[in-house]
Amino acid sequence: MSLKTVLSIILSSACFAVTIAQSTQQRIRQYRQSRETILMDEYRQFVSIPNVSSDSANIRKNAVFIVQMMKQRGITATLLDGTKPGTNPAVFGEVTVPGATKTLIFYAHYDGQPVNPKQWADGLQPFVPVFITAPVEQGGTIVTTHKTGDAVNPAWRLTGRGSADDKAGVMTILNAYDALVKSNSKPTANLKFFFEGEEEVGSTHLGDILQKHRDKLQSDLWIIADGPRHVSGKKLVQFGVRGDVNMHLTVFGPKRPLHSGNYGNWAPNPAQRLVTLLASMKDEDGKILIKGFYDDVTPLTASEKQAIAALPNMETALKKELGIAKPDGNGAPFQELLMIPTLNINGIQSANVGAMAGNVIPAKAEAVLDLRLVRGNDVARQMQRVKDHISSKGFYVLERDPTDAERQQYPKLIKITAGVGYNAQRTPMDLPIAQGVVAAVQSTSSEPIVLLPSSGGSLPLYLFENVLKANVVSVPVDNYDNNQHAENENVLVQYLWDGIETMAAIMQIN
Amino acid sequence: MSLKTVLSIILSSACFAVTIAQSTQQRIRQYRQSRETILMDEYRQFVSIPNVSSDSANIRKNAVFIVQMMKQRGITATLLDGTKPGTNPAVFGEVTVPGATKTLIFYAHYDGQPVNPKQWADGLQPFVPVFITAPVEQGGTIVTTHKTGDAVNPAWRLTGRGSADDKAGVMTILNAYDALVKSNSKPTANLKFFFEGEEEVGSTHLGDILQKHRDKLQSDLWIIADGPRHVSGKKLVQFGVRGDVNMHLTVFGPKRPLHSGNYGNWAPNPAQRLVTLLASMKDEDGKILIKGFYDDVTPLTASEKQAIAALPNMETALKKELGIAKPDGNGAPFQELLMIPTLNINGIQSANVGAMAGNVIPAKAEAVLDLRLVRGNDVARQMQRVKDHISSKGFYVLERDPTDAERQQYPKLIKITAGVGYNAQRTPMDLPIAQGVVAAVQSTSSEPIVLLPSSGGSLPLYLFENVLKANVVSVPVDNYDNNQHAENENVLVQYLWDGIETMAAIMQIN
Incomplete structure (x- = not known):
């Protein structure tokens, strides 16, 4: 065989392999295109089921809906409970592929963050999904002409709590399997599916569920479908997540709200005390002033640094889109700032503002803090630093409301309660099976995909490492401007198809 | 005539006069006692009519109800409009007494502060008045056994927005006149009645109404029935009020709420900026740090100082009741603190706390400030000091939402809007007709009444001075623990009778 012949064979083989790959992808696309209205109608039904984590009755309706979706696609499906009463079930499914030597397990969560319908734009409701032409903050309007069964413009967005975070994960995973099988292809690995129902409340019982069902949940790799693609719009593979915990603070004032005139200058105002406390935690650049807050951070590896340096620079575009003249961080790059721990005021409230405001000295003032953790941080240690800071400002710290005797004794009283929280997780970027995922995702994109050592966001992925000794990578599907966790949540239709x-x-x- | 006879005549005359006075008061009391259930049923109907100042339709129902009350008592009654559309009418009434040389005009307001029904205790609603056994904050419970027409325990409290502030003023004034006439007595002065409908929104159109009807509203003295009696429970005559104005602050963050993980450390948090700003306005003792804030205060006169020194010391009791270990003011006496200007956080909100909290960097953060003013302060000047302080902290100040261009240009953006507001007012304590009121109020009390140079609270009494050149004193009727301006507002039944x-x-x- 001449060199030319060998080369020719090699080249044609290579071309053949590429042709097959393209062909499967094209068949999947065609199958999806032929069923877009059906897929979208089913997805709208799914998003219509309220999914706030604390709403157990509706959470179970969601789980049952997913089981149905799976069974319709030929996937065995069951609910996995933990050992504790009041656990939102996980939905588990399995497909065994003859001859396959590896097992992939796909993760998404079907529960959603709490909703305040009043904060949603006119015409939008958390659990009445509709199409909008663009984000409402950018002048998007509701598509009023669309009826069930009509074609869907891929540039539209479907609204609703969970439309992006993270029912989109469930939707794309199950429809990917269906399209693959219906396009006369088959998976190369055994597949498992695991859809969580408590992610938005800190995955309180996830460890318990993983422990209870550890044999069933063995795999070579967890694929986490959650969070947004890169802000550039490029597809993304993530190797880690930040940890997360919430702390709820309540500062106490007079036992009852007081007339701001009849007691003003004398009765201490709990809102004033809370703002003074919160102000002491950060400087004007957003640097956290709590002692030791940055101490435990594990330095980035060389490959992580390299990956971060290679990331597209989106800051100029983001600043413009979000209306930010000067970001926090004293000039540090956006992506580097996501690799260090945070302290964020999620919300603050004392009495009322706007039309309901009254001239009162409020009886209490509340704030919720969000702490994001990176590799090296420990949830308990990081929270203790916040508590120590609060104590150092003269507050007497309680985990419950104060008694009358405590009110008489301590001038500054605060209640601190905290969620369970969890630590950060990172998978080495050179793990072979993870590199296989990178290649697969890259094969679906004409542009170079983005590789991220860690997301800024959080998932309890350390549990997979700790309980199952498993490997984990994340492959997000949502648009970055999806308003997840807030009002007007939405998913870009094209990103579902992608x-x-x-x-x-x-x-x-x- | 012997000296003894003269003395006897003088003494019997004196006794006769005293007997008459006691007798009138007793007859008034007996008349009231015979009609308590009727009076209370009517009052519950009155408090049932929603009276939030901005609720024009219901405000008018209140005005019509008062007109009926007046006509049933033989008082001519009309509504006084101003010259501007959208003015809540004042209710005016008049009684001419043959031979009388003086005219007294009685003031109360029938509008109430905004309500947030969710903040009221279980079973209590702002406009469904019920009786409670004590303040709910002190363990009071709803009297479920009471039916319309049943006797009312004078130690109970009637709940509802306006039950104390200030429908109690209307109720006591009109029933006082009725009881007087029905007890075969008569007023010694011509009487006028003026019930305002916009007090809780800063009496926006009061000046206009006074100006338009200035001839009709001439008098020798305005008697203001509003606010609480002294915290000791003693009856009170007040010679002045603090001025008042609200400022609404909105700090802007990213144009849409952002995921606290995906943007945390980079996107500035408007709640953090607002707390830092508000913290800069006061020190730990409640001293206001805004430049010049205390500069304009007119010193107290000798008689005002004397009156303040004579006031009962309620601080120990108040601290215990309100659960305050250490008041603001660095040890200054309660009553002196009411004679200086205030800056109070009425309310603060950004995103949500509690069950509705999400992991977000909010798009905005709002606060409402209440500024109380004393003699010497000017509303515009005092607000300008606050604005100057905010500017000095690097904020670009707007009176509307920022444009995209402004968001790009200015790192720190704030919107400030303000109510109209008004200055303080004080009447000289030695004015003869005011001393007549002091004597009259004292005649109804077995204890020494309290004389206060100025209330801590506010009313637009400077308008009476400015527009009508009138004299003004206040005679409050409410219990001090009435929760006025807040949830669970209530009036002590005995104080209505008093x-x-x-x-x-x-x-x-x-």
């Missing part, structure tokens, strides 16, 4: 292709490609990794 | 006797005595001053 996500189906992404997940199908991963199901065929070598 | 108020009727107080107002009737004033109607008979010499």
Whole structure:
């Protein structure tokens, strides 16, 4: 055989392999295109089911809906409970592929953050999904002409709590499998599916569920479909997440709200005390002033640093879109700032503002803090630093409301309660099976995909490491401007279609 | 005539006079006692009519109800509009007494502060008045056994927005006149009645109404029935009020709420900026740090200082009742602190706390400030000091939401809007007709009444001075723990009965 012949064979083989890959992707796309209205109608039904984590009755309706979706697609499906009463069930499914040597397990969560319908734009409701032409903050309007069964513009967005975070994960994973099978292809690995119902309340019982069902949940890799793609719009593989915990603070004032005139200058105002406390935690650049807050951070590895340096610079575009003249961080790059711990005021309230405001000295003032943790941080240690800071400002710290005797004794009283929280997680970027996922995702994109050592966001992925000794990578599908966790949450329709292709490609990794 | 005879005549005359006075008061009391259930049923109907100042339709129902009350008592009654559309009407009434040389005009307001029903205790609603056994904050419970027409325990409290502030003023004034006439007595002065409907929104159109009807509203003295009696429970005559104005602050963050993980450490948090700003305005003792804030205060006169020194010391009792270990003011006496200007956080809100909290960097953070003013302060000048302070902290100040261009240009943006507001007012304590009121109120009390140079609270009394060149004193009727301006507002039934006797005595001053 001449060199030319050998080269020719090699080249044609290579071309053949590429042709097959393209062809499968095209068949998947065609199958999806032929069923867009059906897929979208089903997804709207799914998003219509209220999914606030604390709403157990509706949470179970969501779980049952997912089981149905899975069974319709030929996937065995069951609910996994933990050992504790009041646990929102996880939905588990499995597909065994003859001859497959690896097992992939796909994760998404079907529960959503709390909603305040009053904060949603006119015409939008958390659990009445509609299409909008663009984000409402950018002048998007509701598509009033669309009826069930009509074609859907891929540039539209579907609104609703969970439309992006993270029912989109469930939707794209299950439809990827369906499209793959219906397109006369098959997965190269055994597949498992695990859809959590408590992610938005800190995955309180996830460790328990993983422990209880550890045999069933063994795999070579967890694929986490949650969070947004890169802000540039590029597809993304993430190797880690920040940890997360919430702390709820309540500063106590007079036992009852007082007339601000009849007691003003004499009765201490709890809102004033709370703002003074919170102000002491950060400087004007957003640097956290709590002692030791940055001490435990594990330095980035060389490959992590390299990956961060290679990330597209989105700051100029983001500043413009978000209306930010000067970001926090004293000039540090956006992505580096996501690799250090945070302290964020999620919300603050004392009495009322706006039309309901009254001339009162409020009886209490509340704030919720969000702490994001990076590798090296420990939840308990980081929270203790915040508590120590609060004590150092003269507050007497309680985990409950004060008694009358405590009110008489301590001038400054605060109640601190905290969620369970969890630490950060990172997978080494050079893990072979993870590199297989990178190649698969890249095969679905004409642009170079983005590799991120850690997301700024959080998932309890350390549990997979701790309980199951598992490997984990994240492959997000949502648009970055999805308003997740807030009012007017939405998912870009094209990104759902893209996500189906992404997940199908991963199901065929070598 | 012997000296003994003369003395006897003098003594019997004196005794006769005293007997008459006691007798009138007793007859008034007996008349009230015979009609308590009727009076209370009517009052519950009155408090049932929603009276939030901005609720024009219901405000008018209140005005019509008062007109009916007046006509049933033989008082001519009309509504006084101003010259501006959208003005809540004042209710005016008049009684001419043959031979009388003086005219007294009685003031109360029938509008109430905004309500947030969710903040009221279980079973209590702002406009469904019920009886409670004590303040709910002190363990009071709802009297479920009471039916319309049943006897009312004078130690109970009637709940509802306006039950104390200030429908109690209308109730006691009109029933005082009725009881006086029905007890075969008569006023010694011509009487006028003026019930305002916009007090809780800063009496925006009061000046206009006074100006338009200035001839009709001439008098020798305005008697203001509003606010609480002294915290000791003693009856009170007040010679002045603090001025008042609200400022609404909105600090802007990113144009839409952002995920606290995906943007945390980079996107500035408007709640953090607002707390830092508010913290800069006061020190730990409540001293206001805004430049020049205390500069304009007119020193107290000798008689005002004397009156303050004579006031009962309620601080120990108040601290215990309100659960305050250490008041603001660095040890200054309570009453002296009410004679200097205030800056109070009425309310603060950014995103949500509690069950509705989400992990977000909010898009905005709001606070409402209440500024109380004393003699010497000017509303515009005092607000300008606050604005100058905010500017000095690097904020670009707007009176509307920022444009995109402004968001790009200015790192720190704030919107400040303000109510109209008004200055303080004080009447000289030695004014003869005011001393007549003092004597009348004292005649209804077995204890020494309290004389206060100025209330800590506010009313637009400077308008009476400015527009009508009138004299003004205040005679409050409410219990001090009435939760006015807040949830669970209530009036002590006995204080309504007392108020009727107080107002009737004033109607008979010499």
